Amino acid sequence: MGQTLIxxxxxxxxxxxxxxxxxxxYIDAHFIHEVTSPQAFDGLRKRNIPVxxxxxxxxxxxxxxxxxxxxxxxxEELSRRQVEMLTKNCKEYGIELYGMGHPFNGIVHIIxxxxxxxxxxxxxxxGDSHTSTHGAFGTIGFGIGTSQVExxxxxxxxxxxxxxxxxxxxxxxxxxxxxxxxxxxYIISKITASGGTGYFVEYAGETIRNLSMxxxxxxxxxxxxxxxRGGLIxxxxxxxxxxxGRKFAPxxxxxxxxxxxxxxxxxxxxxxxxxxxxxDAADIEPMITYGTNPxxxxxxxxxxxxxxxxxxxxxKSFKKALDYMALExxxxxxxxxxxxxxFGSCTNARxxxxxxxxxxxxxxxxxxxxxxxxxxxxxxxxxxxxxEGIDTIFEAAGFQLRGPGCSACLxxxxxxxxxxKYCISTxxxxxxxxxxxxxxxxxxxxLTAAAAAITGKITDVREYL
Amino acid sequence: MQTFQKIISTVVxxxxxxxxxxxxxxxxxxxxxxxxxxxxxxxxxxxxxxxxENKPRKDFVLNNPLYKGxxxxxxKNFGCGSSRExxxxxxxxxxxxxxxxxxxxxxFKNNALNNFIxxxxxxxxxxxxxxxxxxxxxxxxxxxxxLEQTIKILSSGQSEQxxxxxxxxxxxxxxxxxxxYLLSLKNKIxxxxxxxx
Ligand code: SF4
Numbered sequence: 001m002g003q004t005l006i007x008x009x010x011x012x013x014x015x016x017x018x019x020x021x022x023x024x025x026y027i028d029a030h031f032i033h034e035v036t037s038p039q040a041f042d043g044l045r046k047r048n049i050p051v052x053x054x055x056x057x058x059x060x061x062x063x064x065x066x067x068x069x070x071x072x073x074x075x076e077e078l079s080r081r082q083v084e085m086l087t088k089n090c091k092e093y094g095i096e097l098y099g100m101g102h103p104f105n106g107i108v109h110i111i112x113x114x115x116x117x118x119x120x121x122x123x124x125x126x127g128d129s130h131t132s133t134h135g136a137f138g139t140i141g142f143g144i145g146t147s148q149v150e151x152x153x154x155x156x157x158x159x160x161x162x163x164x165x166x167x168x169x170x171x172x173x174x175x176x177x178x179x180x181x182x183x184x185x186y187i188i189s190k191i192t193a194s195g196g197t198g199y200f201v202e203y204a205g206e207t208i209r210n211l212s213m214x215x216x217x218x219x220x221x222x223x224x225x226x227x228x229r230g231g232l233i234x235x236x237x238x239x240x241x242x243x244x245g246r247k248f249a250p251x252x253x254x255x256x257x258x259x260x261x262x263x264x265x266x267x268x269x270x271x272x273x274x275x276x277x278x279x280d281a282a283d284i285e286p287m288i289t290y291g292t293n294p295x296x297x298x299x300x301x302x303x304x305x306x307x308x309x310x311x312x313x314x315x316k317s318f319k320k321a322l323d324y325m326a327l328e329x330x331x332x333x334x335x336x337x338x339x340x341x342x343f344g345s346c347t348n349a350r351x352x353x354x355x356x357x358x359x360x361x362x363x364x365x366x367x368x369x370x371x372x373x374x375x376x377x378x379x380x381x382x383x384x385x386x387x388e389g390i391d392t393i394f395e396a397a398g399f400q401l402r403g404p405g406c407s408a409c410l411x412x413x414x415x416x417x418x419x420x421k422y423c424i425s426t427x428x429x430x431x432x433x434x435x436x437x438x439x440x441x442x443x444x445x446x447l448t449a450a451a452a453a454i455t456g457k458i459t460d461v462r463e464y465l
Numbered sequence: 466m467q468t469f470q471k472i473i474s475t476v477v478x479x480x481x482x483x484x485x486x487x488x489x490x491x492x493x494x495x496x497x498x499x500x501x502x503x504x505x506x507x508x509x510x511x512x513x514x515x516x517x518e519n520k521p522r523k524d525f526v527l528n529n530p531l532y533k534g535x536x537x538x539x540x541k542n543f544g545c546g547s548s549r550e551x552x553x554x555x556x557x558x559x560x561x562x563x564x565x566x567x568x569x570x571x572x573f574k575n576n577a578l579n580n581f582i583x584x585x586x587x588x589x590x591x592x593x594x595x596x597x598x599x600x601x602x603x604x605x606x607x608x609x610x611x612l613e614q615t616i617k618i619l620s621s622g623q624s625e626q627x628x629x630x631x632x633x634x635x636x637x638x639x640x641x642x643x644x645x646y647l648l649s650l651k652n653k654i655x656x657x658x659x660x661x662x
Pocket of ligand 1: 062063107108109128130344345346347405406409410427428
């Protein structure tokens, strides 16, 4: 029987396995950041043990750093203390840190791929659920808790049971105005926010194969939003082209050797998955969420379901979500005014996303009723945007391009959406209070968010293309 | 060292589905650098009006003096969303040792177990029975027996088996953790590293 890609990578990383026990699973790359690491370092200190492999540990500050005036000390005391703690821990344990202001600084899931640290066939973990992003390169990447961060720091391994395997196949041509964010929001709306629990997902099919690396990252990034541990895509020429020449990517002979191995990384034709789902790209239109979990999404021209159409058992939580959002059931969202537009997060803050937005807003101006924040995923994305003149396009449109960070994706720094306000956001979570206490979030693609920025309301971007 | 065998307690019924870790502990409270003190911000935005500690929301269960105990009972898909272990720390710090639901998100389950909180997955029917019983009488007690892997409503005698993987069960009972186990494999890990990398 053939093997899936997940099996191939998984099996080659099992250090030790004992019946009834989880596998001791080797980690090739471990990313850490300021929020989920301090207690892990504390643990090491208490046990009086060093970091097992500092070369495989990569650190950045991203979750609570300010996005304005990054050259100044952080004003907010608790945030500052957490960032200082990371600096101190990295120094003490000999870990390289791409801290605030460093040319390689940025959101952890953006800098790994960008620097060529993320490579096919790897196992990657981070104390952050969107580690699934790295799966776009054909890696097993997943989020872990702080106790596990401590495990990896201490042993370069974690204990894991092998997950079940799901294949999601998407075929057909995407329609005008539909981008990768719409694909993943569509899939989650179909299988719900818990439909992938217990699984690792391989995305396959012609539609996926035709996507760029950055678009693939957006898809893998949101695997966690359907409850899956992670998602991956078999590497191909598009992957190899993307990696070649990046800072830490293999070179010369090493490159040839690596490439030969990477080419073996695909599911065998007779591999068996525990579950297979198929979707047709032509069925997807630009998507928007209306509720408080990412599964509550719909095509932008659709109406929010009526209470009567919801399964009786789910009505209570459906109503709770709509009450929070201050929306009626059964209504369309088109034309609904928004107050904020947030371009950012590890889902959609790479250079292609900014280019997509820039090409739409070029020559246009934002509506008066909205505030628009553009938070690049990394310092390098910011630099490139400035080099390409994207910053001037944004300025002319009334958008503010800031420094990199997680920002309003989770509202840990001062970039919070005020209570009761509506924000259309390119991030990945629309939970109650995610973007600030009482904030109301609509998740959408960068293109749909760009259209809303120009009109000041929820808009079908296809009317402007 | 913490260990876990059997707990008998009254329960706190939280009849909400899809409770994500942003609700359990909102991101703005993740700035601490120790594991302690998160309990006071557990379910923060559901607990207080306008984020004001002087204005507890009367309709939220943690503010209802009728309900107390070490066992939290919630509707399906508990702990989805962000991987923050702070959610488990907040529950533990508040005093919960068991969470009962019909479905748990993967990462949360792991985080809970690593902090000696037992996630007990029960059938939808049994979950409903607990909610029914506690609605009739807030003082009912529930027994969670890890050795036998059973959960029992003491007033009505209804009970159910639950699953837990044998390794984690051993850890909880004996009070040791994953790092202890992994460190015992150190030679094997070093060997793997030399051969494969
Ligand atoms: S951008 Fe948002 S989802 Fe991504 S790592 Fe930062 S906080 Fe997490």
